[in-house]
Amino acid sequence: MENKFGAWSPLLLRIITGIGFIVHGWAKVARGTAGFEKLLIQTGIPMHHLMSIIAPYTEILGGAALLAGLFTRLIAVPLIVTMLTAMFTVNINYGFSSIKTIGLTPSGPLFGPPGYEINLLYIAVLLSLIITGGGKFSADHQFKLKWR
Template sequence: MIGKKYQDWAQLLLRLVIGYGFMAHGWAKLSRGPAGFEKLLVLIGVPFPHISSWIVPLIELLGGLALLLGLFVNITAIPLILTMLVAMFTIQINYGFSSVKTIGLTPQGPLFGPPGYEINLVYIAGLISLIFSGAGIFSVDTFISKRRSAQAPAARRE
Protein backbone atom coordinates (compact mmCIF):
# COMPACT_ATOMS: atom_id res chain seq x y z
CA MET A 1 0.00 0.00 0.00
CA ILE A 2 3.00 2.31 0.08
CA GLY A 3 3.46 4.45 -2.97
CA LYS A 4 2.70 7.70 -4.69
CA LYS A 5 -0.86 6.61 -5.51
CA TYR A 6 -1.78 6.28 -1.82
CA GLN A 7 0.20 9.35 -0.77
CA ASP A 8 -2.15 11.47 -2.88
CA TRP A 9 -5.12 10.09 -0.97
CA ALA A 10 -3.36 10.73 2.35
CA GLN A 11 -2.83 14.38 1.44
CA LEU A 12 -6.46 14.71 0.42
CA LEU A 13 -7.69 13.18 3.68
CA LEU A 14 -5.42 15.44 5.74
CA ARG A 15 -6.61 18.52 3.87
CA LEU A 16 -10.29 17.59 4.21
CA VAL A 17 -10.18 16.83 7.92
CA ILE A 18 -7.93 19.72 8.93
CA GLY A 19 -9.67 22.17 6.60
CA TYR A 20 -13.10 21.21 7.88
CA GLY A 21 -11.89 21.43 11.49
CA PHE A 22 -10.58 24.96 11.04
CA MET A 23 -13.71 26.03 9.20
CA ALA A 24 -15.92 24.63 11.96
CA HIS A 25 -13.98 26.47 14.67
CA GLY A 26 -13.88 29.72 12.70
CA TRP A 27 -17.59 29.54 11.93
CA ALA A 28 -18.43 28.81 15.58
CA LYS A 29 -16.61 31.96 16.66
CA LEU A 30 -18.26 34.13 14.00
CA SER A 31 -21.76 32.69 14.31
CA ARG A 32 -21.87 33.33 18.06
CA GLY A 33 -20.63 36.85 17.46
CA PRO A 34 -17.04 37.99 17.78
CA ALA A 35 -17.87 39.83 21.03
CA GLY A 36 -17.84 36.58 23.02
CA PHE A 37 -14.50 35.57 21.57
CA GLU A 38 -13.22 39.10 22.21
CA LYS A 39 -14.00 38.69 25.94
CA LEU A 40 -11.87 35.54 26.02
CA LEU A 41 -9.04 37.35 24.25
CA VAL A 42 -9.21 40.19 26.79
CA LEU A 43 -9.07 37.68 29.69
CA ILE A 44 -5.90 36.04 28.36
CA GLY A 45 -4.26 39.36 27.50
CA VAL A 46 -4.14 39.14 23.70
CA PRO A 47 -3.20 42.54 22.22
CA PHE A 48 -5.87 44.26 20.10
CA PRO A 49 -8.65 41.86 21.15
CA HIS A 50 -11.33 43.62 19.09
CA ILE A 51 -9.39 43.23 15.84
CA SER A 52 -8.14 39.76 16.78
CA SER A 53 -11.70 38.59 17.49
CA TRP A 54 -12.40 39.10 13.78
CA ILE A 55 -9.01 38.18 12.29
CA VAL A 56 -8.62 34.78 14.00
CA PRO A 57 -12.03 33.37 12.97
CA LEU A 58 -11.55 34.65 9.42
CA ILE A 59 -8.09 33.03 9.25
CA GLU A 60 -9.64 29.78 10.47
CA LEU A 61 -12.64 29.95 8.14
CA LEU A 62 -10.84 31.08 4.98
CA GLY A 63 -7.69 29.09 5.73
CA GLY A 64 -9.79 25.97 6.28
CA LEU A 65 -11.56 26.55 2.96
CA ALA A 66 -8.22 27.00 1.19
CA LEU A 67 -7.03 23.71 2.69
CA LEU A 68 -10.20 21.93 1.57
CA LEU A 69 -9.61 23.16 -1.96
CA GLY A 70 -5.86 22.59 -1.84
CA LEU A 71 -5.22 26.25 -2.65
CA PHE A 72 -1.86 27.78 -1.66
CA VAL A 73 -1.48 25.13 1.04
CA ASN A 74 2.13 26.00 1.93
CA ILE A 75 1.24 29.65 2.49
CA THR A 76 -2.14 28.97 4.12
CA ALA A 77 -0.63 26.59 6.68
CA ILE A 78 1.56 29.29 8.27
CA PRO A 79 -1.16 31.54 9.80
CA LEU A 80 -3.10 28.43 10.81
CA ILE A 81 -0.05 27.07 12.64
CA LEU A 82 0.37 30.45 14.33
CA THR A 83 -3.23 30.42 15.57
CA MET A 84 -2.69 26.94 17.00
CA LEU A 85 0.52 28.00 18.75
CA VAL A 86 -1.12 31.07 20.29
CA ALA A 87 -4.10 29.01 21.49
CA MET A 88 -1.80 26.31 22.82
CA PHE A 89 0.52 28.62 24.77
CA THR A 90 -2.16 31.00 26.07
CA ILE A 91 -4.96 28.58 26.98
CA GLN A 92 -4.50 24.84 26.50
CA ILE A 93 -1.00 24.58 28.00
CA ASN A 94 -2.57 25.24 31.42
CA TYR A 95 -4.69 22.08 31.16
CA GLY A 96 -1.99 19.55 30.33
CA PHE A 97 -1.62 17.33 27.29
CA SER A 98 -4.86 15.35 26.94
CA SER A 99 -7.61 16.86 24.82
CA VAL A 100 -10.28 14.68 26.48
CA LYS A 101 -10.60 14.77 30.25
CA THR A 102 -13.50 12.93 31.81
CA ILE A 103 -14.16 14.65 35.14
CA GLY A 104 -17.45 13.05 36.07
CA LEU A 105 -20.39 10.98 35.01
CA THR A 106 -24.05 12.01 35.13
CA PRO A 107 -27.23 10.19 34.07
CA GLN A 108 -27.02 12.27 30.84
CA GLY A 109 -23.48 11.11 30.14
CA PRO A 110 -19.87 12.04 30.91
CA LEU A 111 -18.70 15.51 31.95
CA PHE A 112 -15.55 16.77 30.32
CA GLY A 113 -12.97 19.23 31.60
CA PRO A 114 -11.10 21.82 29.56
CA PRO A 115 -9.03 20.43 26.70
CA GLY A 116 -5.25 20.27 26.80
CA TYR A 117 -2.84 21.01 23.99
CA GLU A 118 -2.96 17.58 22.32
CA ILE A 119 -5.32 18.70 19.55
CA ASN A 120 -3.18 21.76 18.81
CA LEU A 121 -0.18 19.50 18.26
CA VAL A 122 -2.21 17.20 16.01
CA TYR A 123 -3.32 20.15 13.84
CA ILE A 124 0.22 21.55 13.72
CA ALA A 125 1.68 18.15 12.76
CA GLY A 126 -0.91 17.74 10.00
CA LEU A 127 -0.21 21.22 8.63
CA ILE A 128 3.56 20.64 8.68
CA SER A 129 3.00 17.32 6.88
CA LEU A 130 1.09 19.17 4.16
CA ILE A 131 3.86 21.78 3.88
CA PHE A 132 6.44 19.01 3.37
CA SER A 133 4.36 16.78 1.10
CA GLY A 134 2.34 19.39 -0.80
CA ALA A 135 -1.38 19.57 -1.38
CA GLY A 136 -1.52 16.38 -3.43
CA ILE A 137 -2.89 15.54 -6.85
CA PHE A 138 -6.51 16.34 -5.94
CA SER A 139 -5.93 20.05 -5.33
CA VAL A 140 -6.15 23.45 -6.95
CA ASP A 141 -2.38 23.83 -6.40
CA THR A 142 -1.71 20.78 -8.59
CA PHE A 143 -4.19 21.99 -11.22
CA ILE A 144 -2.42 25.38 -11.38
CA SER A 145 1.00 23.69 -11.53
CA LYS A 146 -0.09 21.42 -14.41
CA ARG A 147 -1.50 24.38 -16.35
CA ARG A 148 1.76 26.31 -15.93
CA SER A 149 3.76 23.28 -17.05
CA ALA A 150 1.57 22.86 -20.13
CA GLN A 151 1.91 26.56 -21.01
CA ALA A 152 5.69 26.65 -20.51
CA PRO A 153 6.56 24.55 -23.62
CA ALA A 154 4.21 26.67 -25.72
CA ALA A 155 5.93 29.83 -24.51
CA ARG A 156 9.36 28.39 -25.38
CA ARG A 157 8.26 27.68 -28.96
CA GLU A 158 7.30 31.29 -29.56
Protein backbone atom coordinates in the same frame (compact mmCIF):
# COMPACT_ATOMS: atom_id res chain seq x y z
CA MET B 1 9.03 1.93 -3.96
CA GLU B 2 6.15 4.40 -3.78
CA ASN B 3 2.78 3.40 -2.39
CA LYS B 4 0.09 3.70 -5.11
CA PHE B 5 -2.30 5.22 -2.56
CA GLY B 6 0.19 7.82 -1.29
CA ALA B 7 -1.45 10.55 -3.38
CA TRP B 8 -4.54 10.26 -1.19
CA SER B 9 -2.77 11.19 2.07
CA PRO B 10 -2.62 14.97 1.59
CA LEU B 11 -6.26 14.98 0.45
CA LEU B 12 -7.43 13.15 3.56
CA LEU B 13 -5.36 15.43 5.81
CA ARG B 14 -6.68 18.54 4.03
CA ILE B 15 -10.32 17.45 4.29
CA ILE B 16 -10.42 16.76 8.03
CA THR B 17 -8.16 19.69 8.92
CA GLY B 18 -9.99 22.12 6.64
CA ILE B 19 -13.36 21.11 8.08
CA GLY B 20 -11.96 21.40 11.62
CA PHE B 21 -10.72 24.94 11.04
CA ILE B 22 -13.98 26.00 9.37
CA VAL B 23 -16.05 24.63 12.26
CA HIS B 24 -13.85 26.24 14.91
CA GLY B 25 -13.81 29.57 13.08
CA TRP B 26 -17.56 29.51 12.49
CA ALA B 27 -18.18 28.83 16.19
CA LYS B 28 -16.40 32.11 16.96
CA VAL B 29 -18.39 34.24 14.47
CA ALA B 30 -21.83 32.56 14.46
CA ARG B 31 -23.12 34.59 17.42
CA GLY B 32 -20.79 37.53 16.92
CA THR B 33 -17.15 37.83 17.89
CA ALA B 34 -17.77 39.66 21.19
CA GLY B 35 -17.59 36.46 23.24
CA PHE B 36 -14.33 35.46 21.59
CA GLU B 37 -13.01 38.97 22.18
CA LYS B 38 -13.67 38.55 25.92
CA LEU B 39 -11.55 35.40 25.90
CA LEU B 40 -8.76 37.27 24.12
CA ILE B 41 -8.93 40.05 26.73
CA GLN B 42 -8.71 37.50 29.57
CA THR B 43 -5.66 35.86 28.00
CA GLY B 44 -3.89 39.17 27.41
CA ILE B 45 -3.84 39.07 23.62
CA PRO B 46 -2.86 42.50 22.28
CA MET B 47 -5.23 44.25 19.84
CA HIS B 48 -7.98 41.91 21.08
CA HIS B 49 -10.76 43.55 19.05
CA LEU B 50 -8.86 43.23 15.78
CA MET B 51 -7.67 39.71 16.61
CA SER B 52 -11.23 38.63 17.47
CA ILE B 53 -12.05 39.28 13.82
CA ILE B 54 -8.81 38.18 12.15
CA ALA B 55 -8.42 34.83 13.94
CA PRO B 56 -11.83 33.29 13.16
CA TYR B 57 -11.80 34.45 9.55
CA THR B 58 -8.27 33.08 9.18
CA GLU B 59 -9.65 29.75 10.37
CA ILE B 60 -12.70 29.87 8.08
CA LEU B 61 -10.92 31.06 4.94
CA GLY B 62 -7.82 29.01 5.69
CA GLY B 63 -9.93 25.92 6.23
CA ALA B 64 -11.71 26.50 2.91
CA ALA B 65 -8.35 26.95 1.15
CA LEU B 66 -7.14 23.67 2.69
CA LEU B 67 -10.27 21.88 1.47
CA ALA B 68 -9.62 23.11 -2.05
CA GLY B 69 -5.88 22.58 -1.77
CA LEU B 70 -5.36 26.20 -2.77
CA PHE B 71 -2.12 27.84 -1.61
CA THR B 72 -1.74 24.92 0.78
CA ARG B 73 1.83 25.59 1.89
CA LEU B 74 1.23 29.31 2.25
CA ILE B 75 -2.07 29.11 4.17
CA ALA B 76 -0.64 26.56 6.61
CA VAL B 77 1.60 29.23 8.17
CA PRO B 78 -1.11 31.55 9.60
CA LEU B 79 -3.09 28.49 10.69
CA ILE B 80 -0.06 27.25 12.63
CA VAL B 81 0.18 30.69 14.25
CA THR B 82 -3.46 30.45 15.39
CA MET B 83 -2.79 27.00 16.86
CA LEU B 84 0.36 28.15 18.67
CA THR B 85 -1.47 31.18 20.06
CA ALA B 86 -4.38 29.06 21.32
CA MET B 87 -1.98 26.49 22.74
CA PHE B 88 0.19 28.93 24.69
CA THR B 89 -2.59 31.23 25.88
CA VAL B 90 -5.39 28.80 26.75
CA ASN B 91 -4.82 25.08 26.29
CA ILE B 92 -1.38 24.82 27.93
CA ASN B 93 -3.03 25.53 31.29
CA TYR B 94 -5.02 22.29 31.09
CA GLY B 95 -2.22 19.81 30.44
CA PHE B 96 -1.68 17.57 27.45
CA SER B 97 -4.84 15.52 27.01
CA SER B 98 -7.61 16.89 24.84
CA ILE B 99 -10.18 14.62 26.50
CA LYS B 100 -10.61 14.83 30.26
CA THR B 101 -13.46 12.94 31.82
CA ILE B 102 -14.24 14.77 35.07
CA GLY B 103 -17.47 13.07 36.00
CA LEU B 104 -20.39 10.96 34.99
CA THR B 105 -24.04 12.01 34.95
CA PRO B 106 -27.16 9.99 34.11
CA SER B 107 -27.02 11.52 30.61
CA GLY B 108 -23.34 10.69 30.07
CA PRO B 109 -19.80 11.78 30.86
CA LEU B 110 -18.74 15.33 31.75
CA PHE B 111 -15.61 16.66 30.13
CA GLY B 112 -13.16 19.26 31.38
CA PRO B 113 -11.33 21.88 29.31
CA PRO B 114 -9.13 20.48 26.54
CA GLY B 115 -5.36 20.43 26.82
CA TYR B 116 -2.86 21.18 24.07
CA GLU B 117 -2.89 17.75 22.41
CA ILE B 118 -5.27 18.84 19.65
CA ASN B 119 -3.16 21.92 18.90
CA LEU B 120 -0.12 19.71 18.40
CA LEU B 121 -2.08 17.38 16.11
CA TYR B 122 -3.23 20.28 13.94
CA ILE B 123 0.31 21.70 13.84
CA ALA B 124 1.72 18.28 12.84
CA VAL B 125 -0.81 17.97 9.99
CA LEU B 126 -0.09 21.51 8.80
CA LEU B 127 3.68 20.89 8.87
CA SER B 128 3.11 17.70 6.89
CA LEU B 129 1.16 19.69 4.30
CA ILE B 130 3.93 22.30 4.13
CA ILE B 131 6.37 19.48 3.36
CA THR B 132 4.20 17.58 0.86
CA GLY B 133 2.05 20.37 -0.53
CA GLY B 134 -1.62 19.92 -1.30
CA GLY B 135 -1.04 16.74 -3.25
CA LYS B 136 -2.29 15.40 -6.55
CA PHE B 137 -5.95 16.15 -5.76
CA SER B 138 -5.55 19.86 -5.06
CA ALA B 139 -6.08 23.18 -6.79
CA ASP B 140 -2.36 23.79 -6.34
CA HIS B 141 -1.60 20.70 -8.43
CA GLN B 142 -4.22 21.57 -11.05
CA PHE B 143 -2.84 25.08 -11.44
CA LYS B 144 0.76 23.87 -11.04
CA LEU B 145 1.31 26.28 -8.15
CA LYS B 146 4.65 25.71 -6.46
CA TRP B 147 5.03 27.42 -3.10
CA ARG B 148 8.49 26.30 -2.10
